[in-house]
Structure formats: structure tokens, C-alpha cells
Amino acid sequence: MQSLPTTDQTPTRTERAILAGGCFWGLEDLLRRAKGVVTTRVGYIGGELPDPTYTRHHGHAEAVEVTFDPSILTYRALLELFFQIHDPTTYEQQGSDVGPSYRSAIFYTSEKQMDVALETIAEIEASGRWPGPVVSEINPEEPFWEAEPEHQQYLQRRPGGYSCHFERPAWRLDRAKR
DSSP: OOOOOSSSSOOSSOEEEEEEESOHHHHHHHHTTSTTEEEEEEEEESOSOSSOBTTBOTTOEEEEEEEEOTTTSOHHHHHHHHHHHSOTTSTTEETTEESGGGOEEEEESSHHHHHHHHHHHHHHHHHTOSSSOOOOEEEEOOOOEEOOGGGTTHHHHSTTOOOOOOOOTTOOOOGGGO
8 A cells, every 4th residue: 555645746856764663653643744754654664573464563663664855854854853753762662552563763774874863863862851861773674564554644544543652842952053
């Protein structure tokens, strides 16, 4: 299933990011709203089980694959949003969701993305604005298994449905320092 575009025009160049940070419903809902995001799709990554499903995805993290226009939204800005809408300081937990499926992780698609992720995390930790050290995994891209259709744009179709994700205004890096 292809996600619905979130912009009116298809950009000439796009990049992909794969981010895990708790239940994919809420993470996807907030990421898809960012200006420059072209498409999102939720799925599973980082486990050994082939062809995982919502009820059978042992070892996989629930994740969001984001296709974005880098002329509008940089990878760095996308990561800053990611770190603002989930808690990267809790190990295998987001809100009341606990377990490896809900871990915080970045699956980089290039060495440049890895470098940006490491730099962003270093700045977050140096800022002192988050409640503790970042425990997010930084891993190379692995096979991404698209989740079942009922999980795609779940909160867009079910406003008011379950989500443990929200924007934390105090968790922002000082842009003047960069």
C-alpha cells in the first residue's frame, strides 16, 4: 500500500528516513504533518522474524518510514522534530507502552544520515533540556516491513485514537547556537 501524499506537488528529489519511537500511530501522525514530508508509512524493522505483522513482530520496532523533500525539510530538522515528539531517554518505553517494539531508534540510509544523527544526539545531551541521556539506537537501514493497511494513517482515520506522542515545547535545541 502506498501512503497518500501529504503535499500537493511531487518534489523532484526526495530522501527517506526510518524512525522508531514508540507506537507508530502517534509518531506517524505528527511526522506526516511536518512541512516537506511527502509520504509516510508505518511498519516494522530491526528484528529477525521475516514478514512480521502487528500481532507477530517479535524483535522488531514499530517504525515510520518518512519520504521527505530535503529542499523544504532537512534531515536534521526532521530528527529535531522526532526527538521533540517522543521521549528518547526511556529505554524500550513510550508512555505506558513498554517493550522492544517501542524502543527509540534511527535507521540511517546513508553515512551522512548517521553523522547527522550522532551530531544531533550530542547537541541534545549537551543542551540539558531533555530529562536524561538519549538511549536511542542508531543502526544502519534494515529491511522495512510495511504494516497492515489498517495501521496506515491510523489517527488520521480515527481522530482521538490512542497516542502517547505530543510536542514538547521545552525540548528544542537553540537554533541561534547552530
